[in-house]
Amino acid sequence: MNERKTTLRDPGHYRYLPYRNRPKIVWPGGKQLAFWVAPNIEHYELEPPVATRSPWPRPYPDVLNYSHRQHGNRVGFHRMADVMAKYQVRGSVSLNVALCDHFPEIIERCNKLGWELFSHGIYNTRYMYAMSDDEQREVVRDVRDTILKYSGQRLDGWLSPAISNIESTQQILAEEGILYTLDFQHDDQPTPFNVRKGRLVSIPYSVEVNDVPLYLQRNMSPDDYAETLIAQFDQLYAEGAVSGTVMCMPLHPFLTGQPHRIAAFERVLAHVSAHEGVWKATGREIAQYFIDNYYDAFLAFEDKVNAGNLETVA
């Protein structure tokens, strides 16, 4: 790929697709909402190198913010995993793969619980910004090898560390045979992606109901968090009767796994679990089911509604 000399006016990865009259999705077993939980299991380095922006707000060592995040690995993870196990919810782990080397005990428990591992880069303090194509491929290779080595799993999903993906990232993911990406927040259903080689789908993640923005940026209390997630679920569940929707709960154990927040998390899982029409899935399962059953129909519908429209191709 050539380096771009200009900036884009839109990402160019997807075509316009109105929410109305789409091909109807029905999830396995006749379910109307695919519910998946994505714990971000991360390591932020104490002294990361800086290529583009510094990961820490304070001068190194940022003991407060480093140690706050580390709570998730020392304490919060197990508390969160216990609650998920209680409600038979498997995690799809957004994983900084160096964590396999640092804290293999956490990965062992993920494996025992039958969780999916997907890529969240090497560390949460190493961004993809300004990487060459080959450098991005090197990250994919490292992630793929590390996940295989520690879990025996194939690398199928991708959330760029700190969502630091650049213009070329999704093309490279498709070339590398990745099934699905989470870097785009444009929809409540899976969607096909414009890629030159291979095939890539976008699965709904969420920066809107992610615990980091809600707890750290919107400064919500746990009660408000639970009410927000329950309202999100109720609406998507109702709409899922028309055509199957996806709801993701992105988590960070250093926030959700705190003693004052764990009950709010449990309240949401209990609410979701009380609904018959919920398919508790992993990211990989949602992506594969969509590809097998709806990808072509969605593509054809996109062609139809965009006939005569301005074409946007990356």
Next chain:
Amino acid sequence: MSVGSAYFDYPWRRKGLDHDLFSMRYLVDSKPVNWPGGKPVALWVSVDIDWFPLDMGSKPFVPPGGMVKAYPDVWNYTARDYGNRIGIYRLLDVMTAAGATATAFINGEVARRYPLLLDAVGEAGWEIAAHGLDMGHLHHSGLDRETERKLVVETPAMLTRGKNRPVGWHSPAYGESFATPELVAEAGFSYIADWVNDEMPYRIDTKAGPLVSMPIAYELSDKRILFEQNQRLDEFTSQIRAALTTLKAESTPEDGRILAISLSPWVTGQPYRIAAWRELMTELMADEAVWCATGCELAAHWRKLAEAGAATP
């Protein structure tokens, strides 16, 4: 476009942490710690007694509560100083009435300026611990070692009452340099409370000897929830109640936990807030599962167990 090959060097990618200050420990795998009170949950209330200089500047960052308006920012200066004149006495009264104790992390400059305040805290039976010189003297890697050493050595001398020299250290705004733990150990402290990565004590190893790292509250602090996050007072107290419920469910008298709460007199000591704190404190002290203790009591007990091999460092 390239980030350079050095960006793909991962010098600390190994089993364990990415530094040598302490070992990785999973709380679920740690040996049980029984508290001397025989109760499952130790309640540790720490109170930051801060002095924010009017001319503190903004380098390397402004700590929560610092001066943010044009000099002279008397709005913020006096709103903080209110805590030292009024708020702290409300907190002392509430804690005494509830039969509770606390750890006061006090800036050395508070003791120098307001010796009557130091006396009042000492007379209430609270632990007097060190909180750096003042909120304008943050500990960070831009300080040279000698400058920082002086701060660490001078502060406890200012806080010593009779023979009671502080044994606990909490850096202003939880800020440390790479040298802080070693300087704190060298100055004779037995515990440090800046790392918010755990819910039980663990050991920090320094060239000057070991320190107990105490799980000071960060999220469950009035500075965080009420001052920085602008949540309601009842949201602050309900999160403390939720934490207690969780910790009670996870603990036994043989395998204890700590409920740590951090307060600031200029936040919770306000007239409109103190009643909620009184109500909560009364409730906590009446709970059969709760034992109210100071940081030095908890750290000393844990250290004794760890030295005997009965606690996981």
